[in-house]
Amino acid sequence: MNFFKNLSIKKKLVVIIAMSSSISLLLATTVLALAYLIKVRDELVRELSMVSNIIAKNSSKAIVYDDEEGIRDILSSLQANTNIDYSILYDKEGKVLSMYKQPSVESALESIPNVTSVDRIRYHFTGEFLSWFQPIYYNAEKIGVLYVRYDLSDIRFQIRNYGLALVGTLLASIFIGLVISRGLRNIILKPILDLFLTTRKISKSKDYSLRLRNYSEDEIGVLIQSFNEMLSEIQKRDIKLEKYSEELENQVNARTSELIESNRQLMIFRKFAENAGQGLCIALLNYESVYLNPAYRRLVYEKSISEAIGKPILRYYNEEVARRIKNEILPVVLEIGQWTGELNMVTLQGKVIPTIVNFFAINDEASRPLYLACLITDITETKNTEQILRRAKEEAENLNKQLALAIGEAERQTIASQAKSEFLANMSHEIRTPMNAVMGMAALLMDTDLNAVQRDFVETIRQSSEALLGIINDILDLSKIESGMMExxxxxxxxxxxxxxxxxxxxxxxxxxxxxxxxxxxxxxxxxxxxxxxxxxxxxxxxxxxxxxxxxxxxxxxxxxxxxxxxxxxxxxxxxxxxxxxxxxxxxxxxxxxxxxxxxxxxxxxxxxxxxxxxxxxxxxxxxxxxxxxxxxxxxxxxxxxxxxxxNYDANPVPLQDKKIIGKNILLVLPRERTAEVMTSILDKHKIHSMCCHSGQEAMEVLSTKEDFDAVLMSSILPDMEGISLAHKIRGLELFSGLPLILYSSIGDSKIRNDMHHLKNAYLMSQPLKEVILIKTVSDAFANTKATYIKEAIFLSDEDTAENKARKILLVEDNKVNQKVGLLLLTKMGYSADVASNGLEAFEIIKNNDYDVIYMDMQMPVMDGVEATKKIRKYCYENDKNQPYIIALTAGATIKDREACLECGMNDFITKPIKVEELKESLNKKYR
CATH class of the missing domain: 3.30.565.10 (Histidine kinase-like ATPase, C-terminal domain)
Known part of the structure; x- marks a missing residue:
């Protein structure tokens, strides 16, 4: 674009004409070419449709009567069309009945097409051929499929010739357009070039008496006429400007002398004001400040003079004092010239300062007031001394009263705090029950078809619910601790x-x-x-x-x-x-x-x-x-x-120590000192020797001088290179071509994982650094075995899911919303469940039905979960029925709540709010 901007107008005009004609012709050529291609394609499809219809119609009876000779004769009739090089006739099962190939075709089909799924006419172009598939029906029943392959060589030759003709026409048209535009451009460009040369001449000589000759009355002629008029106006103004310059020089000299004297007087005043111990303020009669000396600014806590100038000085007083200055003090100053008295000022930080203020007027030469000035003296120390004596007496009188009130208040707060803690400790069930509905519904909604905005809203609900649950858990924990209920x-x-x-x-x-x-x-x-x-x-x-x-x-x-x-x-x-x-x-x-x-x-x-x-x-x-x-x-x-x-001496820990790795020597290449310290400590703990360096270059230098390393463990990111680059460099050393290499990278680094495939005897270990993974990785490296250590989430297998519908589940829950959430979560996992609203209702259902699993809420009306579980266990035992697997749904998170679930005969428990993962895990325990 910059290149085009810098071209001359002559060249720009040529480029524009050439581009316009080229684009127009190119579009026309493209349209013609596309129209021709579409026409050729449609004619070819029409021709092949007619031929295939004839073959299909003629061969239908031969297929029905299994006339192989008749089928061959029908396909041989295609010899007249030399462009059809292959034809195959199938029965309805996809078996080849007959195949025809033009004698001129030497090569065979690479593969015989599969036509079993063809139920209507299909065709597709593959570059060199058109493949045609047509089902053959007899009495409305599909009896076979006809496959025809049409050679497009002749069609492609015709299209290529047509394209060459269009391109030749396009180039010829562009050339003719350029020749014509070259002859016409001088008519437009000559006046413009004359205008350009004249402006450059005036710019260099500053001669505004020059004029440009006008050759026409068109837009360029109007432009030249306006240019000449502008020159005339500039020439007149130039003459006037010379006269004004002389007069201005005389005025400047006079004003400069006056300004020097004013500056001298101003300097004397500024030095006095800047060094004065009292605050000095000058303002307009509308109280807008024009000057504050440093002492005044320090008094009112103004940071800089620029922030104070232009602000009203009344903002340093409260409303009552400000009204007094306006209504009483200012009239006195304007009448007699000054006023002195005691006023309280208010700093920008809100601090009240007692001061003695001297207001006086600054008049002009005609004795008319122009400014209001004031001198401020801070009398804070004097006032403080008075207040100290007064407060000492008051504090002594109030001390006994405050002490008595404090003792009573402390007792009330102790009682209130204990009551609050006990109340919060008992709110677990009421809080977790609606939270179970909110979080459960949000989890179910996330698995539905949502757009991006809706998914963001649901994710916000889920995150906010989890955050709220965390806050509630913290508050409940604190309340349990304070009330002594934490166990x-x-x-x-x-x-x-x-x-x-x-x-x-x-x-x-x-x-x-x-x-x-x-x-x-x-x-x-x-x-x-x-x-x-x-x-x-x-x-x-x-x-x-x-x-x-x-x-x-x-x-x-x-x-x-x-x-x-x-x-x-x-x-x-x-x-x-x-x-x-x-x-x-x-x-x-x-x-x-x-x-x-x-x-x-x-x-x-x-x-x-x-x-x-x-x-x-x-x-x-x-x-x-x-x-x-x-x-x-x-x-x-x-x-x-x-x-x-x-x-716990009874537990038997599984030893990580592999005796084969004792005494091995590992080179660590880690950029962080702390990482090197921890990794060295872990290796020392397992009797593995190590040496550490912090860059790839340092590692290469160490390997060039020491040859007794059994493995190299390196970070994926080093100060001077990537870990994978260092690994390739080490592999390039003949002595270490088979040395085990371990790459320590961040979690989920797919690029490193892909690069590792190109290295032999290389191992990947992801963060965070874990002792068990480090030792197992090192052991595998020395044993030259591949292993992957991934902690997998718990999910039901496909085989389990297939059997879910056959397992009967009963959900016992009094809250209607939680009933809905529980049923939806179980349905999502592939289970169907019945519902009971209380323990008594569940007990009556159990008498007439067998269930594999029961989810039992602990707190319900009529009969709670503990009592219902005891009755169900007793009834099933006495009547020789299968005992169901009972899982408690409890909002209580205390140890007593959980022990109560197990003591009454329940098999497991889930804490509200319920999550899909916890439901899956509880069922895994049952069917594991």
């Missing part, structure tokens, strides 16, 4: 698996922010302990979630070690470290208070209720531990907590 279970738990589950939970979230998740469990930490796995996981999830939330880049590290130990108990210490924004020392005390966060700005940015850390610390304390934090602003934070637990 911890004491069951055997796999500490290693618990930490692994937390890492899996945050793997995707951390990867989306570009963070690396690391953890390390010291060798002496027992794998199985006795405690509450749910509450321990809750603490770790809260700390790791906060670390990810407040960290933009770097590493999140979770460490587990032994603080102290005894014969039966161990004192475990956990630490979650991040490289985030950190916390100031004076804000740390707020962290563990309920509903408290570091500051309001951070709350707006990161959100949250301020309950997570408070609940986590109290849970740690309930586990005979504590929680604290160490932080450096701008560098990160480290949250520590301890718990006391019994060691």
């Amino acid at each position: 911890l279970s004491n069951r055997s738990l796999d500490l290693y698996a618990t930490v692994d589950e937390v890492m899996d939970l945050f793997a995707v979230q951390a990867n989306q922010k570009g963070l690396e998740l690391l953890y390390f469990i010291q060798k002496d930490v027992p794998q199985y302990i006795v405690g509450d796995a749910t509450r321990l996981r809750q603490i770790i999830v809260n700390l790791v979630g906060n670390a990810i939330k407040f960290t933009e880049n770097g590493v999140i590290y979770l460490g587990v070690s032994i603080a102290t130990t005894s014969k039966d108990n161990c004192h475990l210490q956990f630490v979650v470290q991040d490289t985030g924004i950190g916390i100031h020392r004076d804000k740390i005390n707020k962290l563990f208070k309920p509903f408290s966060q570091v500051d309001s700005s951070r709350t707006r940015r990161f959100g949250g209720t301020g309950l997570g850390l408070s609940i986590s610390k109290r849970l740690a304390e309930m586990m005979n531990g504590t929680m604290w934090v160490e932080s450096i602003p701008g560098e990160g934070s480290a949250f520590y907590f301890t718990v006391t637990a019994k060691v």
Whole structure:
């Protein structure tokens, strides 16, 4: 486009004419070519339709009577049309009855077409041939199919000749148009070129007396006439401008002298005002400020003079004082010239300052007031001294009254807090029941046919519901703790698996922010302990979630070690470290208070209720531990907590140690120091030697000097190259052509996975870094075996789903909305279910029906779930009926609620709100 803009008008005109004619002719040529192609195609289809109809009609009786000779004679009649090179006649089963080929055709068909599904005339062009399929009917019954292949060589030759003729015509037409336009362009361009040369001459010489000759009366002639008139006007103004310039020079000299004197006087006044200890303000008679000295600005907390100039000075007084200045003080100043008195000023920060103010008028030469000025003296110290003495007396009198009121208020708050906690602890069922409906319906709606906007709305409902449920759970947890209703279970738990589950939970979230998740469990930490796995996981999830939330880049590290130990108990210490924004020392005390966060700005940015850390610390304390934090602003934070637990010596941990890898030597190529430290610690724990370097170049230098490495483990991203590039470089070294290579990459990196296929004896290990995966990957590398370690979600198999309809399910739920949600979720999974509205109704249904599974709500009118389960178990036992698999639907999340479900004879329980995954898992347990 810039090239075209810089062309001369002559060349532009030629280009425009050429392009216009070329485009027009090209469009016409294209239309003709398309019309010709369509015509040839239609004639060819019409011809082949006629031929195939004749063959089909003539061969129908021969097919019916199985006349093979007659069929061959009919197909041989196609010899007259040399363009039909192949013809095949099939019966209705697709069996070839007869085949005809032109004698001139040497090659055979590559494959015989499948025509069993042909029920109407079909044809398609394949470039060199037209393939025609026509069903043959006899007495309205399909008895066979005719296949004809038409050679398009002659047609293509005709089309090519026609196209060459059109192209030749197009080029000739463009050439003739250019020849004609060359002769006509001078008629238009000569006046324009004359105008161009004249303007350049005037621009260089500044001679406005030149005029341009006019050759015509058209638009260009009018342009030239207007140009000449403009030159005349410019010439006149040029003469006047010379006269004005002389007069202006004289005026400037006179005003300059006056300005120098005014500036000298102004400088003297400014130095006086700037250095004065009193505040000085000058304003117009409408109170609009024109000057404030530094002392005045400091007094009212004005940041700069530019922000204060033009603002009314009355804004530094309250409404009452401002009215007094307008109605009383200003008239006195205008009449006698000044006023002095005591007024209270109000700073921009709202602070009231007592002052002595001296207002006076500044007059012009005719003694008329032009400005209102005032001198301000701050008398705050004097007033403060008076107030201190007065307040001391008042405070002494009120101290006893306030103390008595505080004692009474504290007692009332204690009672109110206890009542609130007990109330919130009893609200679990009422809150979770409608939440079950909202979240269940949202999950079902997500699986329907939605457009993008609707799907976004439903996703917002789902996310908001989960967030609301999280807040409700936090509030209920806090209320249970405060009211003493929180109880911890004491069951055997796999500490290693618990930490692994937390890492899996945050793997995707951390990867989306570009963070690396690391953890390390010291060798002496027992794998199985006795405690509450749910509450321990809750603490770790809260700390790791906060670390990810407040960290933009770097590493999140979770460490587990032994603080102290005894014969039966161990004192475990956990630490979650991040490289985030950190916390100031004076804000740390707020962290563990309920509903408290570091500051309001951070709350707006990161959100949250301020309950997570408070609940986590109290849970740690309930586990005979504590929680604290160490932080450096701008560098990160480290949250520590301890718990006391019994060691479960009865459990038998599965050893990860593979004796074949002991003593092996691995080269680590990792850019982050923290990652290298953790990975080295894990390898040392399993007696594997390692050496670490932090770049690809450093790794190549190490490999060139040391040859005793058994494997290389490298990050997919290095400071100087990609990990896959380093892998190829290592493979290029003859000595290490078969060395096992392990690539450590972010989760879901499909590009790395694809690149790995081109490397032999190479292994991929995804983040987060997990001890079990690292050791298994290293073991496989040394054993030269491929393995994939993927934690799969739990789903019912296709075989199970096929049998779902045969399994009978009874849903016992009093809430109509939750009945609807439960039935829809089960229907979505392929099950059908009956419904009962209370325990008594369910018991009556069981008497006359057999069910494989019963989902039983715990709290219902007439008869609750516990009583109904006991009656059903007793009835089935006494009447020798199959015992159903009963799963509790409970809104209670306490240990007592869950134990009550199992003690009354139920097999399992699900906590409301119900999710599809939990329903599937509960049925998997039944049919597993």
